[in-house]
Amino acid sequence: MDIDATPHHDDALTLALTGLSKAYQSLTQNRHLIAKANQLKHRYQWLHIHQALRYLALLGDEAEQFLQVSEKEVMKTIRVNTLKTDKSTLRGRLEKKGFTIEQHPYIDYGLVVKKAPYSIGATPEYLTGLYTIQGPASMLAVPALEPLNKSALIIDMCSGVGVKTTQISQHEPRTPIIALDINRRKLAALKNNTSRLGAANITAYHMDARKLAELITHQKASHILLDAPCSGEGLIPYPKGKWPRSFDDIISRVMLQYQLVKAAVEALKPKGVLVYSTCTISVEENEYVLTQFTKRGLLQPDKPPIKGGSDGVTNYLSLELDQRLRWACRRFFPHRHRTEGFTICRLRKPGYTPAEQG
């Protein structure tokens, strides 16, 4: 990968990617690790040797536990749509139909489906929008934005089909929410989801979120959710998650994520909140990307008001990582928490205005 030819040439990004490449190079020179990685790769044929090295560097002996987790071991969860119903009513209705339901361990309006006589996505309750299906850790990204308020302007930069966007609407049904996605087909699904769930305060745009500054020229956002496109390593328990990721795959994601965070920083008002989340356990795509902004004072780590998970990782390979991200990030691992692999970090734009900066 030609780092010097990165689009939207940015010195900080170039430096970051150079640092990453050097770290990877060191990894490939570690004979002991390479031997272990080959053993892992032998047992998990779909795994790229680069992935094996990275997981061993991150998780050590836990790497195999992480790879062994199957889909069945991850909680299957639904999010109660509090715009239309309440948790106990919905739970009662589903249990009457033979579903076995438990409380989500980390969020009040989440439910765990332990046993389903038929597909949880085909019930009248689902079709009429009383709940939606959402991953157990993914459900925690939106609460990490709190406190929200009625004067907020909230942006969901990579909304996809709107699962988190509609969740924001549950928290603030009368506050403007802007949703962006580059994929028109996903926006069509977002339209269906907002309709099904009754989320009436969302305005969606078909656009590249890196150009966010072009969209909102007259105002800045008080809260931004950036659920960034990523390598999806948190989805490894699922068949669709089992595919090889090389170092170059990670580097290309880091480039995009950096550009998206840069756009978020420009679009945030002073003291505005950014929640950055990914469905990957990769440090490169989470703490490392964010360190490029926190070390320059463009963002400040902030403690997310959510339960569960492990601390952020601040010691990995030889990468420079902001130690404050240890408490500003929450990490969820399939083998530790029975959730999809997920990382949620909360940050704030510094509170001074350009006038104060002088």
Add this chain to the structure above:
Amino acid sequence: MQAPQARLHPCRAGIRARIHRLLQCYHTAQALKDYRLYCINRGGKVLIFASTTTPPSTIHEPYIHGIQIALSTGERGEINPSLGLLSILQVEKTLPWKHYVVVNSQAAQLFLYGRDVFSSSILELQLDTKCKRYPMVVMSPEKDLLGYGKPVRHNGELLIRNILDAGWYLRSGV
């Protein structure tokens, strides 16, 4: 006659009046009191959205703003209600008082698969003949708003023809 606008814009008085008439048929006119109506022309139809917020001031046209509650089609601008309207009625906890039919659980499930409802499955029927041009709201015994149907005579029996049901969200392929 002014050409319909492709850009998102507040709906004109004529469309607002037709939506009001539709809601009156279901006796749910108050449900949208906190919502503003916005229209956009797409493919010869007018999409009518209801939103609790004003659209942001941006140079780009939005893909959606709020929830689509109806379509206006044809030369006379006939109003066809969308599933989104039922969603808003549920959020606002406003059930139709008129022009609705309640069906039993089995029929509700079949209705969601796109099937019609036979008279033997009807638990309650409140037909308003003055609102014949609009479909009736079809409800489950739990008062979930499942979709829209039209009463027809079929082999001498009353049948509720499925016009649009919430199963469409799965069948739509998106």
